[in-house]
Amino acid sequence: MSFSTQQLISGAFTLNYSTEAQPTEPYASHLFNVTDITDLSNTSHLGLSMLPRCTYNEDFKQILLPAVYSFVFVLGLPLNAAVIQKxxxxxxxxxxxxxxxxxxxIADLLYVMSLPLLIYNYGSHDYWPFGEFTCKLVRFQFYSNLHGSMLFLTCISVQRYLGICHPFVLWHKRGGRKLAWRVCGVVWLVVALLCAPTFHFAATGIQRNRTVCYDLSTPKLSVKYYPYGMALTLLGFVLPFLGIMACYCRMAHFLCRPIPYRSVSMATSEKRDKAVRMIVVVATVFCISFLPFHLTKTLYLLVRTFPGAPCETRNLFSIVYKSTRPFASMNSFLDPILFYFTQPRYRQSTKRFMLKVTSIREKGTNV
Incomplete structure (x- = not known):
């Protein structure tokens, strides 16, 4: 007649909430804490009080998520296609x-192509008619794009750091393009391994007589998802973030030194401006897309695994986390902007194209 701590927590959370698609119908605020109280008579002998079942208010998703995902899709699809073509x-x-x-x-384009399914899902009150495998695949695409983008940005940052701060070191220049392709292969493999458990945790379920697609995990796997979610944040975000910040701090320190103390290869203002632009743009991408999402996700995972957290607190952190999640997808069109700002010849070609279009319009108006 004894229960382990893990069994007790798992049982409580199986009854208390879901992780993604909670009922979105409005409810009276005075019923918030005690909606649908479940009788736990089989555990009353342990002295446990009845646990309230939390109903999350997620009406905001029907407007915010479809709007942001539509915006990302409209911009991300042509921008990434143009970058790949160029x-x-x-x-x-x-x-x-x-x-x-x-x-x-390529990672961003694959993710953007899955957004129409999410736009339909959230615009239809979390209704998911596309099947179990498609649900798992879409969730996998989201997280693989997210962490793949961070790892490829890390590769670009390290490459730029070596070129600026160690221009005469030869070891990182050996192998050339073949080495870069091998590094990309390793990145794709690491991302696949990190995000593969998503196929286990993400799944469809039934909420108020409609099929939904859970984001993080199904309710019964909530406790088991916690260590994986924290490990994914640590390996897929914290370590790349620290690596990028270390590179950029060293680059900023190097670029701010007086010119006579810099190496000859960095004496030109063009290279310096290019490096500064890259630092600013990548830092902006992280501040807008990656940092808020992972911060709120970590707090949400902590709160929802704490059995004594009130329903109001869980609902608050759920709203904050799910409000930052669509903005994490913005890297899908911010990354092409990064490419544009760090490639002067493409800015010049775009400028020439715009001037050509403007001149054609002026000629047509004069005629």
């Missing part, structure tokens, strides 16, 4: 940075 035209003379950027654009 880089692919240069083969087989691709630089290492271009190889990393190409793989980054």
């Amino acid at each position: 880089i692919w035209r240069k083969r087989p003379n691709l630089s290492r940075n271009n190889i990393y950027t190409l793989n980054l654009a």
Whole structure:
């Protein structure tokens, strides 16, 4: 007649909430804490009080998520396609940075192509008619894109750091493009291994007589998901983030030194401006997309695994987390902007194209 701590917590959370698609119908605020109280008579001998079943208020998802995902889809699809086309035209003379950027654009494009399903899902009150496997695949695409983008940005940052702070060191130049392709292969493999458990945790279920697609995990796997979710954040975000920040702090320190103390290769303002632009743009991508999402996700995982957390607290952290999740997808069109700002020749070609279009319009108006 004894229960382990893990069994007790697992049982409580199986009854208390779901992780993604909670009922979205409005409810009276005075019923918030005690909606649908479940009788736990089989555990009353342990002195446990009845546990309230939390009903999350997630009406905001029906407007926020479809709007943001539609915006990301409209911008991300043509921008990433354009980046892939421009880089692919240069083969087989691709630089290492271009190889990393190409793989980054492919990851973003694959994710953007899955957004119409999510737009329909959230616009239809969490209704998911596309089947179990498609649900798992879409969730896998989200997290693999997210962590793949961070790892490819890390590769680009390290490559830039070595070129600026160690321009005369030869070891990182050996292997050239072949080494860069191998690194990309390793990144794809690492991302696949990190995100593979998503196929186990993400699944469809029934909420108020409609099929839903859970994001993090099904309710019964909530406790088991916690260590995996924290490990994914640590390996897929914290370590790349620390690596990028270390590179950029060292680069900023190097670039801010007086010119006589810099190496000759960094004496030109063009290289310096290019490096500064990259630091600013990548830092912006992290601040907008990655940092808020992982911070709120970590707090949400902590709160929902604490059995004594009130329903109001769980609902609050759920809203905050799910409000930042669509903004994590914004990296799908911010990454092409990163490519644009760090490639002067593409800015010049775009400028010439815009001038050409403007001149054609002016001629047509004069006629």
